[in-house]
Amino acid sequence: xxxxxxxxxxxxxxxxxxxxxxxxxxxxxxxxxxxxxxxxxxxxxxxxxxxxxxxxxxxxxxxxxxxxxxxxxxxxxxxxxxxxxxxxxxxxxxxxxxxxxxxxxxxxxxxx
Amino acid sequence: xxxxxxxxxxxxxxxxxxxxxxxxxxxxxxxxxxxxxxxxxxxxxxxxxxxxxxxxxxxxxxxxxxxxxxxxxxxxxxxxxxxxxxxxxxxxxxxxxxxxxxxxxxxxx
Numbered sequence: 001x002x003x004x005x006x007x008x009x010x011x012x013x014x015x016x017x018x019x020x021x022x023x024x025x026x027x028x029x030x031x032x033x034x035x036x037x038x039x040x041x042x043x044x045x046x047x048x049x050x051x052x053x054x055x056x057x058x059x060x061x062x063x064x065x066x067x068x069x070x071x072x073x074x075x076x077x078x079x080x081x082x083x084x085x086x087x088x089x090x091x092x093x094x095x096x097x098x099x100x101x102x103x104x105x106x107x108x109x110x111x112x
Numbered sequence: 113x114x115x116x117x118x119x120x121x122x123x124x125x126x127x128x129x130x131x132x133x134x135x136x137x138x139x140x141x142x143x144x145x146x147x148x149x150x151x152x153x154x155x156x157x158x159x160x161x162x163x164x165x166x167x168x169x170x171x172x173x174x175x176x177x178x179x180x181x182x183x184x185x186x187x188x189x190x191x192x193x194x195x196x197x198x199x200x201x202x203x204x205x206x207x208x209x210x211x212x213x214x215x216x217x218x219x220x221x
Contacts, residue, residue, distance in 0.1 A: 034209070
């Protein structure tokens with residue numbers, strides 16, 4: 001079946017630094033990947049849709065200059081949280097679509 | 113009105129009983145519907161998907177879809193303690209998944 005790998009699984013960074021999260025589709029090509037954010041006891045909120053070879057489409061209220069998305073190949077999308085602040089601490093999850101929507105294992109970001 | 117609505121629970125069900133989870137959606141154009149299970153601190157995992165009106169069964173799980181009523185449900189038969197998790201309903205709206213808030217299910221031994 002379709003497998004999506006996400007790294008790192010956990011990261012702690014200092015306030016003001018940047019963090020990059022990688023999402024790879026291992027056994028299929030994904031022209032579209034999705035990035036979600038989940039705060040404790042809340043549901044998944046779509047942040048952006050990542051399209052291979054073109055600019056990402058951001059959901060309303062998501063700062064595109066803060067959450068940089070790059071989808072340079074059919075198997076890799078990256079999310080960079082720039083100038084991270086404690087309020088950016090969250091669980092970030094990527095998803096890719098083959099026949100169904102497959103999720104990565106998620107990245108727990110803690111900004112201190 | 114939220115695009116996808118679920119009762120947040122918690123829903124407590126005795127072990128061995130049937131757990132019934134419900135979801136309503138607002139977009140009549142939605143074509144595909146998904147149920148994900150999410151354990152605390154983990155990523156969602158797909159349990160069932162359904163496209164057509166009616167029932168779809170897979171082992172202990174049955175998904176039910178009624179497009180006229182804009183309603184999708186998940187039944188879990190012979191509930192096990194390992195089924196205790198948050199269940200997320202997701203609807204494909206314009207090629208993107210929109211999630212409900214999730215229902216927290218607890219199976220009581």
